[in-house]
Amino acid sequence: xxxxxxxxxxxxxxxxQCLPGVGVKSAQRMVxxxxxxxxAGAERLAMALExxxxxIQHCSLCRMLTEQEQCSLCSSERRDKTQLCVVESPADVxxxxxxxxxxxxxxxxxxxxxxxxxxxxAELGLELLEQRxxxxxxxxxxxxxxxxxxxxxxxxxxxxxxxxHGVRASRxxxxxxxxxxxxxxxxxxxxxxxxxxxxxxMSRSEGEA
Amino acid sequence: xxxxxxxxxxxxxxxxQCLPGVGVKSAQRMVxxxxxxxxAGAERLAMALExxxxxIQHCSLCRMLTEQEQCSLCSSERRDKTQLCVVESPADVxxxxxxxxxxxxxxxxxxxxxxxxxxxxAELGLELLEQRxxxxxxxxxxxxxxxxxxxxxxxxxxxxxxxxHGVRASRxxxxxxxxxxxxxxxxxxxxxxxxxxxxxxMSRSEGEA
Numbered sequence: 562x563x564x565x566x567x568x569x570x571x572x573x574x575x576x577x578q579c580l581p582g583v584g585v586k587s588a589q590r591m592v593x594x595x596x597x598x599x600x601a602g603a604e605r606l607a608m609a610l611e612x613x614x615x616x617i618q619h620c621s622l623c624r625m626l627t628e629q630e631q632c633s634l635c636s637s638e639r640r641d642k643t644q645l646c647v648v649e650s651p652a653d654v655x656x657x658x659x660x661x662x663x664x665x666x667x668x669x670x671x672x673x674x675x676x677x678x679x680x681x682x683a684e685l686g687l688e689l690l691e692q693r694x695x696x697x698x699x700x701x702x703x704x705x706x707x708x709x710x711x712x713x714x715x716x717x718x719x720x721x722x723x724x725x726h727g728v729r730a731s732r733x734x735x736x737x738x739x740x741x742x743x744x745x746x747x748x749x750x751x752x753x754x755x756x757x758x759x760x761x762x763m764s765r766s767e768g769e770a
Numbered sequence: 771x772x773x774x775x776x777x778x779x780x781x782x783x784x785x786x787q788c789l790p791g792v793g794v795k796s797a798q799r800m801v802x803x804x805x806x807x808x809x810a811g812a813e814r815l816a817m818a819l820e821x822x823x824x825x826i827q828h829c830s831l832c833r834m835l836t837e838q839e840q841c842s843l844c845s846s847e848r849r850d851k852t853q854l855c856v857v858e859s860p861a862d863v864x865x866x867x868x869x870x871x872x873x874x875x876x877x878x879x880x881x882x883x884x885x886x887x888x889x890x891x892a893e894l895g896l897e898l899l900e901q902r903x904x905x906x907x908x909x910x911x912x913x914x915x916x917x918x919x920x921x922x923x924x925x926x927x928x929x930x931x932x933x934x935h936g937v938r939a940s941r942x943x944x945x946x947x948x949x950x951x952x953x954x955x956x957x958x959x960x961x962x963x964x965x966x967x968x969x970x971x972m973s974r975s976e977g978e979a
Binding site: 565566567568569570572573575576577579580581582587589590591592593594595596597599600602603604605606607608609610611612613614615616617625626627628629632633634650651652654655658671 | 826
């Protein structure tokens with residue numbers, strides 16, 4: 562196709578296109594940048610890719626990606642073992658960790674229910690999740706799946722799983738984001754925010770004042 | 771920074787950011803895609819990167835990127851050895867080859883004159899170019915550098931180099947692109963198109979008709 566490139570150059574440009582969002586033009590640009598300005602970076606990347614694809618597996622407890630048998634969050638003694646937050650992807654774990662709002666442990670589904678793509682309970686590791694609910698001392702399952710039809714369905718299935726074992730299930734709040742101005746919020750979100758409204762509880766000192 | 775990722779995962783995400791246009795978020799997305807869906811692709815990419823950064827060098831004649839001593843275009847016997855087209859990057863060579871409009875050989879500057887970035891004649895391999903003009907039977911140098919201040923300056927320097935050795939220098943035409951409608955063309959391009967206008971030569975048969 563692209564005559565003029567040497568075979569190895571051609572192979573490198575094709576190999577880069579396995580990355581999501583990278584087509585021929587970006588791949589060319591990447592190759593020229595690496596070969597011209599950052600061969601050390603290319604070598605580091607080659608090594609990281611090779612080791613990563615060989616060693617990184619799923620954590621045996623939470624299915625997070627890790628090269629260890631158990632990820633650092635699961636093996637940490639400082640996490641609350643009675644709370645389990647269920648998320649769709651490893652990136653969600655990182656986002657929640659950065660918010661520092663949750664001190665329990667996680668379970669990563671690596672997707673959501675999607676019958677058309679052949680993703681059912683087995684692909685999401687729900688058996689492993691049920692086993693953990695049965696064996697461990699989990700008191701609350703926090704569902705943090707995405708706010709889509711599939712995410713809602715996934716949350717529903719896991720909530721009934723928790724109910725079966727007498728474990729409390731909760732869902733993180735969906736509504737107006739911080740700094741959001743009502744006029745610019747989509748109606749789906751506003752509707753969620755309205756139906757999820759909560760009573761304002763005055764603290765005793767405020768009520769007295 | 772991003773706590774929660776295992777060291778190897780962290781290293782892979784950082785290594786991917788050596789690619790131009792790839793930040794933390796895209797790198798995460800790439801890693802999850804590769805580890806989840808395309809480990810074979812990751813391994814192919816690792817191998818291509820490793821071999822590429824180790825073996826790909828510049829062609830000893832035209833500075834094109836290649837793992838051979840001479841690139842396939844320079845070593846081809848079917849190219850016109852009297853014409854030499856000077857371009858800024860390997861991608862330009864490929865673009866011109868795809869147009870099939872040039873049957874001579876190339877010289878790749880790997881950049882353009884840019885004193886602020888420390889890119890002068892030496893970085894562009896102009897010594898090698900001068901040596902080729904002196905030693906080879908080159909009759910015409912076609913300048914196809916980009917239409918920027920730097921590209922123009924580069925073309926000017928090479929044209930005077932060619933003049934010094936009594937070799938004809940030409941520049942590819944810059945003007946309205948095919949299918950371009952005048953009203954949407956920027957004025958810089960229109961000004962180039964106007965100043966570069968050419969007489970319409972009627973062929974003899976047309977004139978007689």
